[in-house]
Amino acid sequence: MDKFEEVKNMKLPHLPQKKIIFWIVIIALAIIILTGLYTINPEEVGVIQRFGKYVNTTEPGLHFKIPFGIDKLTKVPIKEIxxxxxxxxxxxxxxxxxxxxxxxxxxxxxxxxxxxxxxxxxxxxxxxxxxxxxxxxxxxxxxxxxxxxxxxxxxxxxxxxxxxxxxxxxxxxx
Incomplete structure (x- = not known):
């Protein structure tokens, strides 16, 4: 029981609240950017659907889509015979x-x-x-x-x- 009381009364080191918020925002932005970036190869195009509805067709290159399942990418090989x-x-x-x-x-x-x-x-x-x-x-x-x-x-x-x-x-x- 003494160990439980000891852990209960322990205090975490004090971190400035602004630093915590800053790092949370940086990590969230990094996740959004990394999950939203995609590449279309020269022999294909990308078809974007938002919530299952066709939005647009993207040409080869680096692009961004809304992450977390909102936008869905389907690559279509248009130059393949x-x-x-x-x-x-x-x-x-x-x-x-x-x-x-x-x-x-x-x-x-x-x-x-x-x-x-x-x-x-x-x-x-x-x-x-x-x-x-x-x-x-x-x-x-x-x-x-x-x-x-x-x-x-x-x-x-x-x-x-x-x-x-x-x-x-x-x-x-x-």
Whole structure:
């Protein structure tokens, strides 16, 4: 019990109140600045949301956002070329490319205009042009690209004979 009374009666060293307030303000400002600064790389843009609502798009460089979950940053790679493969999948690209042995013929087998079946494999390459639409308008970019591409290629192949698809119009189809 004596130790408890001794600790209870102990006094802390007296610090000037102005110094305490000064250091609290300095630490608070440092935390706000350090949690609010962010960098956008040259190949991307930043999309800022405030409480979940779109505010603006920021260009590459050093920027500041309101910290503590008020502003949310989403980086969008606008210069990255993405690709979707149809009828096959590349496991490892390079000098000795490796391809998946899984069957993707449900994507590549198509009925031509003269009722023959053609096995058409293709690749679609794309970049994100509008970060706002990418994040907020289109629900699933990958599925949308795949669906639209497959629809267009099936329409084109369905309007031509198998000979035109294989020999004559390959460049036109591409």
């Amino acid at each position: 993405k690709k979707e493969e149809f009828g096959f999948r590349t496991i490892q690209a390079g000098i000795k490319s490796r391809f998946s042995s899984q069957d993707y013929s449900n994507e590549s087998l198509m009925l031509t205009g003269d009722t023959n079946i053609a096995d058409v494999e293709w690749i679609v390459q794309y970049r994100i042009k509008d970060p706002y639409n990418y994040l907020f308008v289109i629900r699933n970019m990958r599925n949308t690209i795949r669906s639209v591409s497959e629809y267009v290629v099936r329409q084109i192949v369905g309007d031509r004979s198998v000979d035109e698809v294989i020999l004559l119009d390959r460049k036109d189809i591409a």
